[in-house]
Amino acid sequence: MRLFATQTSPYARKVRMVLMEKGIACDMEWVDLRASDHPALAHNPLGKVPVLLRNDGEPIYDSAVIVQFLEQFRPDPAIIPHDPEGRLRALRSEALSGGIMDATVAWVQEQRRSKDCQDQALLLRLRGKVVAGLTTLQQESAGWTHGRDLPVLPLQQIAAVAATAYVDLRAPDFLVQFPDLVAWLHSLHDRPSVAQTEPQ
Template sequence: MRLFATETSPYARKVRIVLLEKNIPCEVEWVNLRTQDHAALAHNPLGKIPVLLRNDGSAVYDSAVIVQYLEVLRPDPAIIPKDPEARIEALRVEALASGIMDTTIAWVLEQRHAADCQDLNMLQRARGKVTTALAMLQEETMAWKDVGSAPVLNLSQIATVAAVGYVDLRAPDFLVQFPDLLAWMHSMRLRPSVSATLPQ
């Protein structure tokens, strides 16, 4: 299989961590989304990454769908709980983490405009949404103190690593008020799947 990704995409990082946690061999092909003919376009008409190209040539996208596919492809070790209530909880945290990624990316793109062209209200709203969601994730991680040495990470933890890692990369000042969340992230960097996927 081949994964089309960028080195800084938090969505691609989530998938890359899942691949490593499940020990699924997969070639990673880095793409430049700023080019009009990047390789992922041939497999996803939206041009978004990540895209997983299966061995039969068919493509799977987006990150949440890819994760579900990988869980079906290799059920053991499981990263998504089989208990219905625990499964819904894991998917809820994944959705929260995805919202953090989406909103932080929107904030970053708005920041790239000239100062006199930026929508300051949008920037303030985005920052408020991200910090509110980070506060919820910090509460979640309080129950994950020893997860770095666990046999396998679960979906909630993987999605949290991807989301918080991206905020730390692009808007680190958002995290200043969350020392417990930062401490948890620093402890997670000792885990091979996390350290191997650090954004460059």
């Protein structure tokens, strides 16, 4: 299999962490999304990453769908609970982290516009979404079995690492009011799936 990704995409990082936690070998192909002919376009008409290319040539996107495929491809070790309620909570938490990523990406894109073209009301709304998401994520993380004590990191924690670390990378001041979440993230720094997927 081959994964098309960028070094800083939190969505790709989530998939890369899942691959490592489940011990699935996968070739990496880094793409430059600014290029008009980057290779991911041949497999995803939207040109977004990550894209997972299966061995039979079938492409899979986006990150949440790739995670579901990988869980089916290699069920053991499981990163998603099998019981319906546990599965629902895991997928809901993944969606929460995904929403934090979405809002942060949109905030970054708006910030990159020239100052006189930025929509300040939009920036405030996006910041509000990120902060609201992080508030819930910090509350959820307080009840998790710490990742350093687990043989495999569950999906909730994988997605939370990707989301929180991306906020830390792009808008670190958003995290000032979440010291417990930041401490949790830093405590996982030495876990291989976390350390080896940090943006370069």
